[in-house]
Amino acid sequence: MVDFSLWDIFRNLLLAARWTVVLSVIAFVGGGLVGLGLLLARLAQWPGAQRYVGAYVQLFQGTPLLMQLFLAYFGLALFGINVSAWVAAGLALTLYTSAFLAEIWRGCVNAIPKGQWEAADSLALSFGEKMRYVIGPQALRIAVPPTVGFLVQVIKGTALASVIGFIELTKAGTMITNATFRPFTVYACVALLYFALCWPVSAYARSLERSFKRGR
Secondary structure, eight states: OOOOOHHHHHHHHHHHHHHHHHHHHHHHHHHHHHHHHHHHHHHTTOTTHHHHHHHHHHHHHSSOHHHHHHIIIIIGGGGTOOOOHHHHHHHHHHHHHHHHHHHHHHHHHHTSOHHHHHHHHHTTOOHHHIIIIIIHHHHHHHHHHHHHHHHHHHHHHGGGGGGGTOOSHHHHHHHHHHHHOOHHHHHHHHHHHHHHHHHHHHHHHHHHHHHHHHHO
């Protein structure tokens, strides 16, 4: 057993938490870009977009993230593609996030009254102009709370990356527990750090929502 002080435990967990943050940012930014592309493909009614995007969303929403991480890490090796835990975790979380964000944002766009679309059509706006000037700004106000709320889920979901050897907050907590035999202390610190990461995000979402309401 290694004799760690409380500060030693917290300091090592804090160092691991930065990788939780980095992985969350990669997943959210990458997933947001892919999700936006999927949404626009659906709205633009490209040939086959509804079917293929729908299948993509159902695939990643309907299967556990844990399985997706295993497939990204071990499955690609079956085709001779060896990837690091970093790449596998980033890829799996990006695809998982994109499926949920695409569906969240589709619901927000569908919440815009039909009259707004008709008004945009009457002005002979192109699809891009409709999204930029008419539909997009209105959908954004609706999308902020569920989008940021899902970011909290992404942050917590990074804990599953520990199963493929990615050393983030949860993995570091397990390693320190094995060395110190102080699970209650270690996992209490892990929970505290997750709360410290997630609570400001939720508070910021509420602040943005109030700002949008005042802007109306």
